[in-house]
Amino acid sequence: MTTEITSETFPQLVLEKSKTNPVLVDFWADWCAPCKMLMPLLENIVSEYAGKIDLTKVNTDEEQQLASSFNIRSLPTVKLFKNGEVADEFMGVLPEVAIRDFVEKHVDRPGDTSIREAKKLAENGKINEAIQTIQTALKHDPGYDKLHLILAEYQLDAEYLEDARSTFGNFPKHLRDDSAAQSILARIELSEIAGENTDLCALEAYMINNPKDFIKKAQLGAVYFSAGNYSAAMEQWLQMVLIGDKDAKEIGRENLVRTFGILGNHHEEVPAYRRRLAQALN
Incomplete structure (x- = not known):
């Protein structure tokens, strides 16, 4: 759910709230077509964080003084507030992968705990348990790109080539062209060329x-x-x-x-x- 912000509510719903939860503020206008493209992307991504980040928006036509106080020069502009201050921002409509990267820098998703657990397991030689941990996390958070990537990497490390190929095939469409995904694909292809148990x-x-x-x-x-x-x-x-x-x-x-x-x-x-x-x- 996106909260509409005014000059009166900004101190409480953005500045104060950002002291306990990061708050995204989308500066937009009704006449701005890119703004209308961006908002559904933001809503979809924020919904995956189980309340760990809040999404708000400011109509710059109705709140010109508020927009001016943050030097808004182009629309849309998104600012992320933490501890009562602007911690990060971007302008324009970024690709979904880039927006996810932007948010992930500042907020842990539920799957991040599983990633840390799996890393410890893998470092202790328990690669199969690490794989199972990530697979379980994916069932609860199937939209988290990082989980897909890490699962394929662990499967390659364990030499489960067919599983890694299947995991790559199940990557979300937007993820497959990402550089990290392409690196995994390259590893898969080289492993296929090498063959299994080659002397x-x-x-x-x-x-x-x-x-x-x-x-x-x-x-x-x-x-x-x-x-x-x-x-x-x-x-x-x-x-x-x-x-x-x-x-x-x-x-x-x-x-x-x-x-x-x-x-x-x-x-x-x-x-x-x-x-x-x-x-x-x-």
Whole structure:
């Protein structure tokens, strides 16, 4: 439920209330079409927090002095109040994922307790219990993106590849294009290339005698990656780009790009391999 705020009610319903609960204030106007797009998104997201955050709105045409006191220059503008002060804000209609990220910085959802419990279980080697904890939390909070992502990550860590693929397939549509989700998809794809219970030593020996079997070379890189030997994995795929035929070059490039996405630009070896890939493609 969204509470309409006036200059008279603002001190009590926003400033005072924000000392116990974060309060979102949506500055809007009836003539503002983007404002009407944003409000349903805010209402849907706030409803998932079980009363841990309040949603209010200020009609800037009717409350011009209040809007002016907060330097509202464009609509919609959303300000988040904590402890009687503005703690954060954004302007315009952001994608739903971005709004969720904005809110999650300031409010715990019920599923966050389960995430902390699962993390402790995983750190103590109880990965199956961690998975069960997240699965239970998802039943109670199926709209929480973070739970979907963490479940797939734990399933990959436990080498439950089919389960991870199924979890990814059940991601909400808006989540699948998120960078974190794409990183999980890349891990799934590399794990599928590696195959289950692949004998690394046998595969290495095979490649010594068959250096231009690029399908096996791609697999060897994926096995290295699964074992955490990222430089060896990237070297295999880079060699495919350098000496392979058209199809092999593309497979090598795709696997390198997947790896860059998973490891991130801050990984110590990624920048060098990015440069080497660019040179190989030119």
